[in-house]
Amino acid sequence: MLNNSSYDVAVIGAGVSGLSCALILARHGKKVVVLEQHPRLAPVLRGFKRNGMFFDSGFHYVGGLGDDGPLWPLLRYLGLDIGLELTPFNPDGFDCLHNCTTGQRLCLPVGFENIRMQLSARFPGAAKDIKEYLDDIERCWRSVPYLDLDLDLNEVVNASVHGLTVAQALARFAPWPELQGLLSMHGLLYGIEPSQALASLNAQVAGSYYHSAHGIRGGGGAVVQTYVERLAAAGVEVRCGAEVTQILSEAGTVSGVCLSDGAEIQASEVIASMNPALLPEMLPAGAVRPAYLKRLQGLRQTASAYVLFAACTNPVEVLQGCNLFSQQGTGVFDSCLDQNVEERPLFLAAATPQHLHAGVGDSEDGESKIRHGVIGIVPAAHSEVAPFWSGPHQRKHGYESKKKEIGAAICNRIRTCCPELESLEQVDLSTPLTLQDYSMAPAGAIYGVGRFAGQYNPQAVTRLPGLYLSGQAIAAPGLLGALVGAYMTCGSMLGHDLLRGELRKWR
């Protein structure tokens, strides 16, 4: 089959980065097509419905959107702020460390100054170090391209990947293990062990939430709807069920892509927004040097996870405007992958942040009752369920009962640790195999390629002229990281000075 369509830019992958790239480039007059292998766009972000309840699968809350929040210009520039209703998390405690053994909770209030005051009061012996530690994060969390629109980009490009790790940065708080737990728990939001995560990455992720924490009414589903509207208005074509198998080149420059059905799409530039580990097999032979290929193939991926989707018959006040980061002991948050799921750390959130979505489900006696959704995320290794893989969206016999078993173990752990959630019942469970199917990340890496200490993650510009990378791998995880990634990619194509100059008007 020959498809003669021709575009300025073809974007591979309709996640937040890919869709944002499409919107930015369309704004600059480019004819753009987005190619998504999944039947629907933004398959991870969009969430899903079960038993009348909406569950988010890719979005839980967002930082950097309070007063003076650096994410605003990135949203406003694309009109993504219109129609999105933010729901502020609890200002007195938006994220709480929960000690499963003692039941004690230690919460972070919103805002650097509030955190400094509360923690200093609680840990007076550590007050000086707390101030220093938080001052550092407050100074550097937004010092990345496009969050700081005045930053000298040369400084960023040459930043060392051999910096201080989170574990090293928190060593000074050894006498206060509870504090170490509290300050390292956001590692669950980037999927790297504290001993291997750069303190600068933790600062970017945790710092954005220290600054401000919001839910979005309707969650990821509402974000996807906003993208769909903006893409239509911008005249961007999105093709779902379009699996790119090859990136084509002519005379050493990108010329388009080839789909699994044999169709060829001509494009002068291609953006690969999927996991960069998938890129090597799409590249024309000899297009890039072995050193670059090896580097892509050797990129370390973040851990995977089990995500429990559950329901309570009683309102879950403990999760109203607040997430729980639960651990069995105290000290720096480790993923404990060598232990049973009951022993591992756990991230608990209401199914739609802040505003609890009350769905109507059918109870066993046929009467309907209100149920409240809860999401629990536990780190997992792909190998734990790998034997059940028999192809995309296909599982071997025994997978369903394995899922029930793991889900039951996680439910038990939640009910034991949080008696408020005693009515919790499993609705569904996603495993590393599910994540692999929806995100296409090798081994179901929950945040894709990680920014590990010592690892040189790829940049937007590649050695093949006309080919650019985007996605969380070139920036950071989350909605914020994916958006920054999109701007970094488009800045490389359009000129950073031009794009940043335009964004400054939207501050």
Next chain:
Amino acid sequence: MTEQEVIELIDSSLAEEFELERAEMTPEANIYEDLGLDSLDTVDMVIVLEGAFKFKIREEESVRAIRTLGDIHQFVLTKVAENS
């Protein structure tokens, strides 16, 4: 490792990873003008050297100052000496 072994490891690693002709890899060769690398390759070069010698390269200024293959030899020899 002798100086000669260090230089041989540098040259053979770079030749393989960047598909360079050994005959062109003289110490005087400018890595950008003569060997055809560009600024994008610099990071890959750092990764290749870190992998070959198991050290961490934090000297961003020194890396940016590298122009010739001989500069790379000198840079690595200095680091190897520091680490031994």
